[in-house]
Amino acid sequence: MQGRSISKGTGSGELLVSSEPISFLSGVDPETGIVVEHGHPLEGQSIAGRVLAFPYGKGSTVGSYVIYALKQNGLAPAAIINTETEPIIAVGAIIAEIPMIDRLPPEFSDLPPGTTVTVNGDTGEVSCDGTS
Numbered sequence: 389m390q391g392r393s394i395s396k397g398t399g400s401g402e403l404l405v406s407s408e409p410i411s412f413l414s415g416v417d418p419e420t421g422i423v424v425e426h427g428h429p430l431e432g433q434s435i436a437g438r439v440l441a442f443p444y445g446k447g448s449t450v451g452s453y454v455i456y457a458l459k460q461n462g463l464a465p466a467a468i469i470n471t472e473t474e475p476i477i478a479v480g481a482i483i484a485e486i487p488m489i490d491r492l493p494p495e496f497s498d499l500p501p502g503t504t505v506t507v508n509g510d511t512g513e514v515s516c517d518g519t520s
């Protein structure tokens with residue numbers, strides 16, 4: 389599936405999908421990689437090593453730095469997919485060198501949980517590697 393390149397590089401992992409936006413500052417613990425926002429659909433789940441898909445970022449601009457801190461701590465997502473990104477997530481992914489794309493076709497939402505996907509941030513493509 390073809391999307392838009394945001395941050396270069398290639399990353400593979402199990403798809404973790406949030407129907408809701410994510411605030412990295414105060415919403416994700418950079419020391420554990422776990423979503424800690426109360427009531428968030430991903431609350432309690434680790435984003436480390438996953439291909440993290442969510443609509444777009446929300447909250448503080450400091451979220452870019454939290455994404456960088458996650459990478460420094462070895463807890464970053466393998467790649468990020470947004471429906472339509474905005475500067476906080478895009479900057480975080482670029483400075484942390486996390487592959488990132490957005491603007492995928494609607495069929496992307498048909499991929500079942502547990503699918504392993506590869507995100508190519510150079511070309512903007514995502515490919516399905518199978519289910520685990």
Ligand SMILES: C/C(=C\C(=O)O)CCOP(=O)(O)O
Pocket residue numbers: 447448449450
């Ligand atoms: C630079 C900021 C905070 C800090 O140094 O901790 C301000 C961030 O402003 P937001 O309105 O939260 O983006």
